[in-house]
Every structure is written in C-alpha cells, then in structure tokens.
Amino acid sequence: MNNYKLLIQYDGTNYSGWQIQSNAISVQQKIVDAVEVILKEKINLIGSGRTDTGVHAFGQVANFRIESELDLYRFRYSLNSILPNDISVLKMEKVDESFHSRFDAKNRSYIYLFCDHKSPFYNNYSYYFPSISKLDFKYFNKISKALLGPHDFTSFSRKNIEIEDKTCEVKDIIWHKGKTISTFYISANRFMHGMARTIIGTLIFAAERKLGEDYLLKVLKEKNREEADESVPAKGLFLFKVRY
Numbered sequence: 001m002n003n004y005k006l007l008i009q010y011d012g013t014n015y016s017g018w019q020i021q022s023n024a025i026s027v028q029q030k031i032v033d034a035v036e037v038i039l040k041e042k043i044n045l046i047g048s049g050r051t052d053t054g055v056h057a058f059g060q061v062a063n064f065r066i067e068s069e070l071d072l073y074r075f076r077y078s079l080n081s082i083l084p085n086d087i088s089v090l091k092m093e094k095v096d097e098s099f100h101s102r103f104d105a106k107n108r109s110y111i112y113l114f115c116d117h118k119s120p121f122y123n124n125y126s127y128y129f130p131s132i133s134k135l136d137f138k139y140f141n142k143i144s145k146a147l148l149g150p151h152d153f154t155s156f157s158r159k160n161i162e163i164e165d166k167t168c169e170v171k172d173i174i175w176h177k178g179k180t181i182s183t184f185y186i187s188a189n190r191f192m193h194g195m196a197r198t199i200i201g202t203l204i205f206a207a208e209r210k211l212g213e214d215y216l217l218k219v220l221k222e223k224n225r226e227e228a229d230e231s232v233p234a235k236g237l238f239l240f241k242v243r244y
Contacts, residue, residue: 001065004072005095006031008060011086013124013235018051018060027051027087031062034082038075039066048101048242049108052194054234056125058111059241063101070094107171107243109187110196113236116180127236132182135207140175143206146213147173147199147220154223156199157192166192173199185240197231205229 008031016024020032032045048061076092083089113126116133150169157166174185184200206215219227 001067001097002069003063003065003095003097003099004070005061005063005093005099005101006089007091008057008062009088009090010057010060011124012051012054012056014086015053017053017055018047018049018057027057027060028062030083030087031079031089034079035064037082038078039068041066046101048105049191049239050193051237051239052197052234055237055239056235057239060239061101061105061242063095063099065097101242104244105242107187107189108191109172109185109240109243110191111238111240112184112196112200112232113238114182114184116182122181124235125238126181127233133177135204137175137177137182139210140203140207141173143211143213143216144173144175144203146216151220152223153192153195153220155219155225155228156195156202157225158194159225163192168192168195194231197234197237198225198228200232202229204232 010027012027014025015027018027020026020029028045028047032043035043035045043064043066045062045064051057051060072092072094076089079089113122114129114132115122115126116130118128122128147170150167152166153168154166168188168190170186170188172185172187176183176185186196186199202216202219205211
C-alpha cells in the first residue's frame with residue numbers, strides 16, 4: 001500500500017471548516033472529490049486536525065493510501081487544476097505506510113492576525129481591532145506564560161465536546177506588535193475545538209483590565225467555558241505548521 005502526504009494551504013472563508021460534513025461544504029470534501037476524480041476510486045483522506053468554519057491554513061497536512069504508484073509531479077499538477085482557487089496542494093510526497101497525519105503529529109501551531117484599521121485587503125484574513133496597537137504587548141507576553149505547560153483546557157474549549165481528556169500542553173505563546181498587522185502565535189501538542197480563539201479573546205479581556213496570571217489560572221481551574229471570555233472571529237486564525 002502506498003501512502004501519500006500532502007501539504008495544503010486554503011482560504012477558509014467559504015468553507016464550514018476542514019472536516020467533511022453532511023450539510024455543508026468543507027475543505028476536506030473538496031480535496032477528496034478532486035482526488036477521486038483523478039484516481040477513479042474512493043479514498044480516505046486523513047487530516048492532521050480540524051479547523052473551524054472560516055479558519056485558514058498555511059500548513060495543513062493530510063495523507064491517503066492507495067494501491068497504485070503515483071507520478072507525484074503530474075498528480076499534484078492535475079489535483080491543483082481541479083481544486084478551486086482557494087485551496088492549493090503545495091507539496092506531495094510518498095511516506096511510510098504507517099504514517100498518520102493526525103496521530104503522528106507532535107506539535108501544531110497557529111497564528112492570529114489583528115489589523116488596527118479598516119482595510120478591504122485584510123478584511124477576510126484579520127480581525128479589525130482598532131485598539132490593539134494601544135495595548136501593552138509586554139504585558140500580553142507576561143500573562144500568557146500562565147497558560148504554558150500541560151493544563152486541562154475545558155474552560156477554553158467548546159461546550160459538550162465529546163473528547164473526555166481536554167489536557168493540552170501549550171509550548172509557546174508570542175504576541176508581536178506591528179505597524180499595521182499585529183500577531184499572536186501559539187503552539188501546542190494538540191488543541192480543543194475553539195481553544196485558540198478563546199485563549200486570544202480571554203487574554204485580550206485580561207490585558208484590557210490588567211488582570212494577571214492568577215486570573216488565567218483561576219479560569220483554567222474552574223473547567224467551565226463560562227469563566228473564559230468570548231472567542232475572537234475565526235477569519236484572523238491560520239493553522240500555521242504541523243510538526244512530526
């Protein structure tokens with residue numbers, strides 16, 4: 001059995017997220033349909049993880065297995081010619097048959113973009129937040145340390161998630177103030193649904209009110225989504241990189 005790994009970029013604006021759904025258009029479905037048109041056989045496309053509705057990706061990873069050997073250059077060219085313009089397969093390679101894009105992933109990272117002025121060019125890819133440049137980014141980076149390490153992130157994930165173990169190990173959080181675009185970066189071994197955007201919204205809430213690390217630790221301890229603040233909009237979030 002041949003196993004093929006794909007590195008994918010997509011603009012999530014017009015999709016219900018990565019995962020196939022029965023009543024909405026997803027990125028995964030678009031890629032599966034395109035691959036099956038070329039191969040003329042059914043495949044199981046495994047993604048490194050879900051992204052929510054409207055979330056983008058610089059570096060989503062997926063894999064599928066088939067019996068036949070592919071000409072990687074020709075196949076990727078054909079695949080990109082079928083896929084819509086908001087989805088692109090950047091790289092494709094043959095990997096060990098045992099490789100699993102989700103279970104073998106060791107670290108995932110996301111970035112979030114803020115724009116301090118209304119812009120038609122950044123509108124679909126950043127959160128228009130005029131006061132972001134007035135906030136203290138040193139303070140952001142200071143209080144964010146409370147979330148580093150392994151914690152139960154129930155308070156930062158969507159309610160009624162079926163996953164019982166909500167422990168994630170956050171390895172890095174970095175805030176960077178730019179002249180026009182400011183960024184948030186986070187990496188962890190895994191993420192719960194809605195976790196990254198809820199962390200950002202809660203950190204902004206804390207920074208605006210000068211709430212310290214104790215506040216964030218209390219939110220974690222409560223294991224209650226109502227203790228955290230509102231999530232920021234999906235359109236500013238990008239799955240940046242998946243490491244194996």
